[in-house]
Amino acid sequence: MTDHAADGVRVVVITGAGSGLGAAMAGVFAAAGDAVACLDIDADGAEATAKAVRELGGEAMSGRVDLADPASLQAAAEAVQRRFGGCDVLCANVGVQQFGAIDHLSAQDWQWVLSVNVLGTVATVTSFLPLLRARSGRRHIVLTASSSVLNPGVRLGAYTTSKYAVVGFGETLRMELEQEGIGVSILFPAGMSTRHLESSRLARPAQLGPSLLRNEDVAAMLASRDMDDKTNVVTPEFAVRNLLDDLARNEPYIVTHGGYRDALVRRQEAFVAAYDRMAGSNDVTAPAR
Numbered sequence: 693m694t695d696h697a698a699d700g701v702r703v704v705v706i707t708g709a710g711s712g713l714g715a716a717m718a719g720v721f722a723a724a725g726d727a728v729a730c731l732d733i734d735a736d737g738a739e740a741t742a743k744a745v746r747e748l749g750g751e752a753m754s755g756r757v758d759l760a761d762p763a764s765l766q767a768a769a770e771a772v773q774r775r776f777g778g779c780d781v782l783c784a785n786v787g788v789q790q791f792g793a794i795d796h797l798s799a800q801d802w803q804w805v806l807s808v809n810v811l812g813t814v815a816t817v818t819s820f821l822p823l824l825r826a827r828s829g830r831r832h833i834v835l836t837a838s839s840s841v842l843n844p845g846v847r848l849g850a851y852t853t854s855k856y857a858v859v860g861f862g863e864t865l866r867m868e869l870e871q872e873g874i875g876v877s878i879l880f881p882a883g884m885s886t887r888h889l890e891s892s893r894l895a896r897p898a899q900l901g902p903s904l905l906r907n908e909d910v911a912a913m914l915a916s917r918d919m920d921d922k923t924n925v926v927t928p929e930f931a932v933r934n935l936l937d938d939l940a941r942n943e944p945y946i947v948t949h950g951g952y953r954d955a956l957v958r959r960q961e962a963f964v965a966a967y968d969r970m971a972g973s974n975d976v977t978a979p980a981r
């Protein structure tokens with residue numbers, strides 16, 4: 693055990709660290725001198741990320757967690773406490789994907805996506821929050837949402853719904869933890885060249901049946917978001933290039949890349965217009981109409 697409670701080394705816990713964005717996050721934190729705990733349902737992947745950190749001279753542990761199983765998260769929190777003596781930064785980064793039009797998504801699809809992406813994210817935070825609270829100084833929680841919240845597209849209904857919930861959770865968490873000195877940032881990655889579809893397929897419980905991926909769903913999604921799969925897709929390492937600076941400033945929202953600004957402004961304007969249409973007609977003392 694290396695107890696980092698008093699030596700100034702931050703302990704960073706990352707879920708979904710077995711590949712992609714989580715592994716890239718592990719790289720940037722380790723390069724900054726932080727000790728990293730790499731957690732994933734794919735134990736080999738998590739250990740591969742930890743090994744890569746150690747080979748670069750950093751300090752890392754790994755462990756298997758299944759976000760759908762709160763007991764495994766609790767056990768992981770206890771293992772991190774034993775190994776590193778606490779947690780200063782938590783990156784709740786796991787998300788699974790299931791494409792499909794609303795009338796093609798099965799009840800099992802919805803159950804799986806919402807249980808992992810929403811309830812799994814909540815369970816991740818509640819399992820590690822006591823470790824964060826037991827530390828002092830600057831602490832942080834990072835939640836991985838998605839640019840699909842900023843610029844929704846077709847065939848992503850279950851996923852986008854789940855990531856909206858992650859945003860709602862994160863907004864609330866940020867307000868509730870502010871007085872304790874624990875920052876909360878929500879990350880909105882756009883397309884990245886990761887194993888997301890494959891890892892989602894592998895992580896899906898067998899009893900829910902196979903995860904169907906139809907190329908036409910992907911094509912329809914890209915077209916509806918005015919994207920193509922070449923110009924908008926970056927490496928996860930690129931996506932985290934400003935992560936540490938944004939966290940140091942406790943930015944509420946972190947966008948990685950992608951040309952969604954105009955779509956975001958249009959949506960914001962539609963909200964403001966809805967509010968303005970109501971202005972003048974919101975006299976609550978007027979008789980009900």
Ligand SMILES: NC(=O)c1ccc[n+]([C@@H]2O[C@H](COP(=O)([O-])OP(=O)(O)OC[C@H]3O[C@@H](n4cnc5c(N)ncnc54)[C@H](O)[C@@H]3O)[C@@H](O)[C@H]2O)c1
Nearest residue numbers: 708710711712713733759786787883884886887888891895
């Ligand atoms: N790849 C993209 O284009 C993209 C875009 C926007 C948001 N995201 C989000 O980024 C995050 C990371 O995804 P990624 O692209 O790096 O994919 P990835 O497949 O490289 O990483 C996701 C990891 O999560 C793990 N995982 C899946 N289910 C799990 C479970 N039940 N318990 C524990 N671990 C589990 C997988 O084994 C995998 O290692 C996700 O939240 C995803 O929704 C990805």
